[in-house]
Amino acid sequence: MNPLLTTNLNMDFSQRVVIDSNEMNWLPSPLEGVTRKPLARENQESGHATSIVRYQAGSHFRAHSHPKGKEIFVLAGIFSDETGDYPAGTYIRNPPGSKHSPFSTNGCTLFVKLNQFDMQDTQQVRVYTETQPWQQGIGGLEVMSLHDFEGQHTALVKWPANEVFQPHRHFGGEEILVLSGQFEDEHGRYPLNTWIRSPHQSEHHPFVKQETVILVKVGHLPT
Numbered sequence: 500m501n502p503l504l505t506t507n508l509n510m511d512f513s514q515r516v517v518i519d520s521n522e523m524n525w526l527p528s529p530l531e532g533v534t535r536k537p538l539a540r541e542n543q544e545s546g547h548a549t550s551i552v553r554y555q556a557g558s559h560f561r562a563h564s565h566p567k568g569k570e571i572f573v574l575a576g577i578f579s580d581e582t583g584d585y586p587a588g589t590y591i592r593n594p595p596g597s598k599h600s601p602f603s604t605n606g607c608t609l610f611v612k613l614n615q616f617d618m619q620d621t622q623q624v625r626v627y628t629e630t631q632p633w634q635q636g637i638g639g640l641e642v643m644s645l646h647d648f649e650g651q652h653t654a655l656v657k658w659p660a661n662e663v664f665q666p667h668r669h670f671g672g673e674e675i676l677v678l679s680g681q682f683e684d685e686h687g688r689y690p691l692n693t694w695i696r697s698p699h700q701s702e703h704h705p706f707v708k709q710e711t712v713i714l715v716k717v718g719h720l721p722t
Contacts, residue, residue: 506542507540507541507542508537508538508539508540509538509539509540509696510539510540510541510547512672512696512698512699512720512721513698513699513721514698515695515696515697515698515701516538516539516694516695516696517686517687517689517693517694517695518538518693518694518695519689519690519692519693520536520538520551520692520693520694521690521691521692521693523536523551524536525553528552530558530559530560530561531558532554532555532557532558533552533553533554533555533558533560534552534553534555535550535551535552535553536550536551536552537549537550538550538551538694539696546613546614547567547613547614547615548611548612548613548614549611549612549613549615549674549694550610550611550613551574551608551609551610551611551692552608552609552610552611553606553607553608553609554576554578554601554602554603554606554607554608554609555603555606556603556604556605556606557602557603557604558602558603558606559600559601559602560600560601560602561600562598562599562600563598563599563600564596564597564598565593565594565595565596565597565598565613565614566595566596566614567595567613567614567615567616567618568592568593568594568595568597568613568614568615568616568620569591569592569593569597569611569612569613569614570591570592570593570611570612570613570615570616570653571585571589571590571591571592571593571609571610571611571612572589572590572591572609572610572676572714573585573586573587573588573589573590573591573607573608573609574587574607574608574609574610574678575587575607575608576603576605576606576607576608577603577604577605577607578591578601578603578607578609579601579602579603579604580599580600580601580602581599581600582599582625583625585625585627586627586629587607587629588627588628588629589625589626589627589628590624590625590626590628590645590646590653591624591625592622592623592624592646593623594616594620594621594622594623595616595618595620595621597623610676610714615719617648617649617651619648619649620648620649620651622646622648624645624646626645628643628645628655631643633657636656637664637665638662638663638664638665639658639659639662640656640657640658640659640662640664641656641657642654642655642656642657643655643656643657650670650671650718651671651716651717651718651719652715652716652717652718653714653715653716654714654715655678655712655713655714655715656712656713656715657710657711657712658680658682658707658710658711658712658713659707659710660707660708660709660710661706661707661708662706662707663704663705663706664704664705664706665704666702666703666704667702667703668700668701668702669697669698669699669700669701669702669717670699670700670717670718670722671699671717671718671719671720671722672696672697672698672699672701672717672718672719672720672721673695673696673697673701673715673716673717673720674694674695674696674697674715674716674717674719674720675689675693675694675695675696675697675713675714675715676692676693676694676695676713676714677689677690677691677692677693677694677695677711677712677713678691678712678713678714679691679710679711679712680707680709680710680711680712681707681708681709681711682695682705682707682711682713683705683706683707683708684703684704684705684706685703685704686703696720698720699720699721699722
């Protein structure tokens with residue numbers, strides 16, 4: 500097994516983490532045909548994990564459960580399980596204790612968060628974001644809410660070109676995956692497929708120069 504997967508990776512939630520996943524190599528998973536880029540994980544297959552995961556065409560996972568839930572955003576291709584087929588742009592939440600047998604007929608790439616739910620967060624969610632309306636946010640931002648639970652919020656946020664947001668602080672932290680364009684703040688520039696995790700009470704002053712869409716989760720990190 501790759502030594503990266505036998506030790507804790509980015510599990511200190513008091514530290515800011517920035518990873519350009521474009522620069523990472525694909526690593527094997529326990530299933531042939533499924534590879535991954537681990538962003539944060541405990542040193543066990545069934546523990547807390549955040550990853551970019553790629554299914555080759557024809558890949559199947561055996562039936563397995565999610566003791567503390569599973570969260571998926573389909574980045575490319577079509578992801579499937581016994582409940583349906585989910586194309587790129589689909590947001591999926593499987594609650595704690597759920598089980599499924601995932602596969603991909605033609606291949607897909609996913610952003611996956613595993614075993615990170617509050618045990619009281621039992622809602623199953625399927626949102627195809629390509630057909631959902633955007634809501635007006637602060638300034639020129641547009642927001643598409645995906646899930647809310649007791650101060651934890653997951654959403655897509657669309658930034659128009661040259662938008663500058665107000666400086667702000669993250670109660671319960673913030674996690675971002677850049678889905679298109681390039682996100683920026685006073686700390687750096689974050690291209691497509693960059694993952695950023697900022698701890699509780701961190702702050703920044705974000706902006707963009709080109710239209711950008713990010714997947715954002717806030718309020719879920721240790722306080």
